[in-house]
Amino acid sequence: MNEYSSVKPKADVLLSGGDDVSFNDTDVNYALRQESYFQYLFGVKEPGCYGVLKVHTGLSTLFVPRLPEEYATWMGKLYTCDEFKKMYEVDEVRYVDELNTFFERAQPSVILTLSGPNTDSGLVSKPARFEGIEKFIVDCELLHPVIAECRVIKSPEEIEVLRYVAKVSSDAHIRVMQFMRPGRSEYEGEAVFLHHAYAVGGCRHASYTCICGSGVNSSVLH
Numbered sequence: 003m004n005e006y007s008s009v010k011p012k013a014d015v016l017l018s019g020g021d022d023v024s025f026n027d028t029d030v031n032y033a034l035r036q037e038s039y040f041q042y043l044f045g046v047k048e049p050g051c052y053g054v055l056k057v058h059t060g061l062s063t064l065f066v067p068r069l070p071e072e073y074a075t076w077m078g079k080l081y082t083c084d085e086f087k088k089m090y091e092v093d094e095v096r097y098v099d100e101l102n103t104f105f106e107r108a109q110p111s112v113i114l115t116l117s118g119p120n121t122d123s124g125l126v127s128k129p130a131r132f133e134g135i136e137k138f139i140v141d142c143e144l145l146h147p148v149i150a151e152c153r154v155i156k157s158p159e160e161i162e163v164l165r166y167v168a169k170v171s172s173d174a175h176i177r178v179m180q181f182m183r184p185g186r187s188e189y190e191g192e193a194v195f196l197h198h199a200y201a202v203g204g205c206r207h208a209s210y211t212c213i214c215g216s217g218v219n220s221s222v223l224h
Contacts, residue, residue: 010111018130019051068097102134118146170203
């Protein structure tokens with residue numbers, strides 16, 4: 003018997019994606035790195051999104067921000083719901099401001115939100131919320147151990163991606179070793195590594211900050 007066998011029919015999973023975060027008090031944002039569980043289930047690149055999965059049917063609904071048309075001046079083309087549906091292969095796409103109406107019509111037996119600790123950092127994921135969620139039965143404890151265990155088991159496609167980025171990282175280390183000479187600085191080694199990851203590997207992010215220390219800056223991680 004698994005954890006979901008005791009969940010009543012019409013249970014819904016609700017996850018929220020990452021938001022744009024301003025760089026201190028400026029009008030510049032950090033580069034978005036999607037919330038990991040939301041990335042795992044929906045693969046969405048845009049900020050401010052929500053996702054719903056119906057536990058017993060597997061039907062998926064993506065909720066995207068409703069942006070004013072004038073945003074296209076700065077952001078370029080604004081995608082329609084149908085275009086998002088095709089892009090992310092979900093069953094339905096709605097706007098974030100429709101979350102309350104969506105759940106009022108669906109009347110789920112329970113909304114399963116995500117709250118649990120990262121065992122490395124100790125930080126706790128924040129459960130998704132929307133205006134009106136207090137009207138529904140919400141469980142923020144059941145989902146985390148189940149979805150965390152699901153992520154341990156990799157699909158063939160995930161394994162292929164992991165092998166690819168491991169190869170990119172390995173090759174980037176080789177480029178750094180080929181480049182470094184006495185007198186060259188740590189930041190130059192970091193630049194070589196990131197350039198290869200971005201320009202050759204096509205990776206938008208590095209998984210962690212570069213560790214390019216040498217001499218007195220060396221540590222056990224090297």
